[in-house]
Amino acid sequence: xxxxxxxxxxxxxxxxxxxxxxxxxxxxxxxxxxxxxxxxxxxxxxxxxxxxxxxxxxxxxxxxxxxxxxxxxxxxxxxxxxxxxxxxxxxxxxxxxxxxxxxxxxxxxxxxxxxxxxxxxxxxxxxxxxxxxxxxx
Amino acid sequence: xxxxxxxxxxxxxxxxxxxxxxxxxxxxxxxxxxxxxxxxxxxxxxxxxxxxxxxxxxxxxxxxxxxxxxxxxxxxxxxxxxxxxxxxxxxxxxxxxxxxxxxxxxxxxxxxxxxxxxxxxxxxxxxxxxxxxxxxxxxxxxxxxxxxxxxxxxxxxxxxxxxxxxxxxxxxxxxxxxxxxxxxxxxxxxxxxxxxxxxxxxxxxxxxxxxxxxxxxxxxxxxxxxxxxxxxxxxxxxxxxxxxxxxxxxxxxxxxxxxxxxxxxxxxxxxxxxxxxxxxxxxxxxxxxxxxxxxxxxxxxxxxxxxxxxxxxxxxxxxxxxxxxxxxxxxxxxxxxxxxxxxxxxxxxxxxxxxxxxxxxxxxxxxxxxxxxxxxxxxxxxxxx
Numbered sequence: 001x002x003x004x005x006x007x008x009x010x011x012x013x014x015x016x017x018x019x020x021x022x023x024x025x026x027x028x029x030x031x032x033x034x035x036x037x038x039x040x041x042x043x044x045x046x047x048x049x050x051x052x053x054x055x056x057x058x059x060x061x062x063x064x065x066x067x068x069x070x071x072x073x074x075x076x077x078x079x080x081x082x083x084x085x086x087x088x089x090x091x092x093x094x095x096x097x098x099x100x101x102x103x104x105x106x107x108x109x110x111x112x113x114x115x116x117x118x119x120x121x122x123x124x125x126x127x128x129x130x131x132x133x134x135x136x137x
Numbered sequence: 138x139x140x141x142x143x144x145x146x147x148x149x150x151x152x153x154x155x156x157x158x159x160x161x162x163x164x165x166x167x168x169x170x171x172x173x174x175x176x177x178x179x180x181x182x183x184x185x186x187x188x189x190x191x192x193x194x195x196x197x198x199x200x201x202x203x204x205x206x207x208x209x210x211x212x213x214x215x216x217x218x219x220x221x222x223x224x225x226x227x228x229x230x231x232x233x234x235x236x237x238x239x240x241x242x243x244x245x246x247x248x249x250x251x252x253x254x255x256x257x258x259x260x261x262x263x264x265x266x267x268x269x270x271x272x273x274x275x276x277x278x279x280x281x282x283x284x285x286x287x288x289x290x291x292x293x294x295x296x297x298x299x300x301x302x303x304x305x306x307x308x309x310x311x312x313x314x315x316x317x318x319x320x321x322x323x324x325x326x327x328x329x330x331x332x333x334x335x336x337x338x339x340x341x342x343x344x345x346x347x348x349x350x351x352x353x354x355x356x357x358x359x360x361x362x363x364x365x366x367x368x369x370x371x372x373x374x375x376x377x378x379x380x381x382x383x384x385x386x387x388x389x390x391x392x393x394x395x396x397x398x399x400x401x402x403x404x405x406x407x408x409x410x411x412x413x414x415x416x417x418x419x420x421x422x423x424x425x426x427x428x429x430x431x432x433x434x435x436x437x438x439x440x441x442x443x444x445x446x447x448x449x450x451x452x453x454x455x456x457x458x459x460x461x462x463x464x465x466x467x468x469x470x471x472x473x474x475x476x477x478x479x480x481x482x483x484x485x486x487x488x489x490x491x492x493x494x495x496x497x498x499x500x501x502x503x504x505x506x507x508x509x510x511x512x513x514x515x516x517x518x519x520x521x522x
Contacts, residue, residue, distance in 0.1 A: 006273070007271055007273070008265055008270040008271055009265075009271065010265065010267040010268070010270075010271050011265060011267065012267075013267075016267060041268075042267075042268040042384060042385055043268075067286065067388060067390075068282040068283070068285045068286040068289070068386075068388070068389065069282070069285060070277075070278040070281035070282055070285060070335040070336050070337075070338075071333070071335070071336040072273060072278050072334075072335045072336075073332065073333045073334060073335065073336075074277075074332075074334045074335070074340075075273055076270070076273045076274065076275040077273070080273055084273055086272055086273060086274055086278040086279075086281075086282070086335070087282075087386075088282050088386035088387075088388055096385075096386065096388065097268070097386070098268060098269060098272055098274060098385070098386035099272055100272050100273070110289075111285065111286060111289040112289075122271075126271075128271055128272075
């Protein structure tokens with residue numbers, strides 16, 4: 001596919017490649033510490049709570065709430081379509097990530113509303129996890 | 138020796154403008170020599186520094202290059218990005234002086250030039266932030282995530298945020314040195330009529346992008362008493378650092394009070410309370426950030442910052458005059474040295490050299506940069522001795 005314009009593509013590292021591979025396969029993966037059972041993001045070499053390295057990638061249900069958001073009218077890169085929604089998403093399984101909200105009605109978004117992951121291919125290699133309000137088409 | 142035994146003795150701010158078509162090295166030399174001259178010192182009096190060296194000549198990026206330029210031996214150098222500017226740079230240089238690593242230190246730098254030949258040290262930019270950039274995040278929407286949540290939790294209004302922008306931009310409107318000099322005055326309606334950048338923030342509620350440079354000189358308070366200017370002591374200074382900048386989403390619940398601990402430590406070191414402050418130079422990458430800082434610094438309670446600014450408290454004649462130079466919204470944002478400009482405005486006020494905007498009898502000033510978007514906050518309390 002032709003890469004979606006205006007998106008600075010991530011360059012996966014050995015640490016983060018399982019995350020991006022998961023997105024391409026339709027799974028939202030997150031690191032889970034096998035000692036203290038916390039899930040943490042963004043990816044780290046060791047658990048931020050117990051500092052242990054006994055962690056593994058697990059699959060998140062991908063449902064959560066919209067903690068906060070901003071409808072962006074002036075894009076980071078000039079050829080990205082606007083407006084787009086930058087968001088902080090609290091996942092129901094206890095971790096938080098930055099993402100975008102996919103919606104035709106950005107002006108109706110509200111903090112704390114329910115959202116669920118949508119996988120959006122942006123290039124042949126990269127599929128990005130974005131979120132949509134639950135109940136919307 | 139302690140931090141408070143160190144004083145700022147020289148300052149210099151260059152022209153600030155959208156475009157300064159000069160070689161960066163020339164601008165930086167002007168600032169460095171200007172600050173040294175303001176102190177009544179000569180380059181050979183300097184033995185410590187953290188100053189940009191973009192080149193040509195010597196080793197671009199290495200501030201030790203200044204040793205050869207000044208024909209001096211140095212006993213302390215800091216890095217040329219974060220140690221060269223703002224409260225953090227001041228803390229590093231003052232600590233070097235306080236611990237005897239050097240006696241007189243200069244921090245400073247600048248950026249300028251046409252875009253295609255612009256050469257300056259970047260602020261952590263240049264690499265892709267893997268879980269930030271792909272979603273189209275940048276400074277304004279990152280800070281907007283904090284503002285949006287604050288509005289949701291506390292009912293802070295768009296008008297209150299716009300009032301901050303109008304107040305600070307009107308301070309810049311009458312500052313002949315400001316990039317936006319003469320471009321106002323602005324009403325709340327004017328601010329809200331400007332285009333949305335990243336909700337809830339409008340164009341006039343986010344800071345400028347301009348060019349310019351600045352520098353300052355510190356030495357021991359003992360030496361300072363024999364120099365040209367009234368010594369301005371570093372009474373207290375501290376930092377809150379939560380993590381790498383622009384990597385994870387800023388969250389109000391976690392980052393909303395960033396700066397509170399550093400501000401409390403700085404005031405504690407100075408042995409003063411917020412009520413004692415005469416002048417405040419808060420960081421204003423967005424207008425909302427001033428509301429957040431009023432709350433976390435303890436000028437008002439959490440959630441009451443909107444009403445606090447409505448009371449006129451941050452205006453020219455308010456209880457806590459904030460950013461009388463016009464701040465980043467109107468005076469200048471110029472890469473790293475805009476952080477030094479905030480210190481310089483405090484120094485000018487404390488010296489009684491602020492001219493038309495002088496706060497009568499200013500003796501104690503708070504200066505800060507950073508915020509939740511940047512995951513860091515640097516603050517210092519300066520006092521006239």
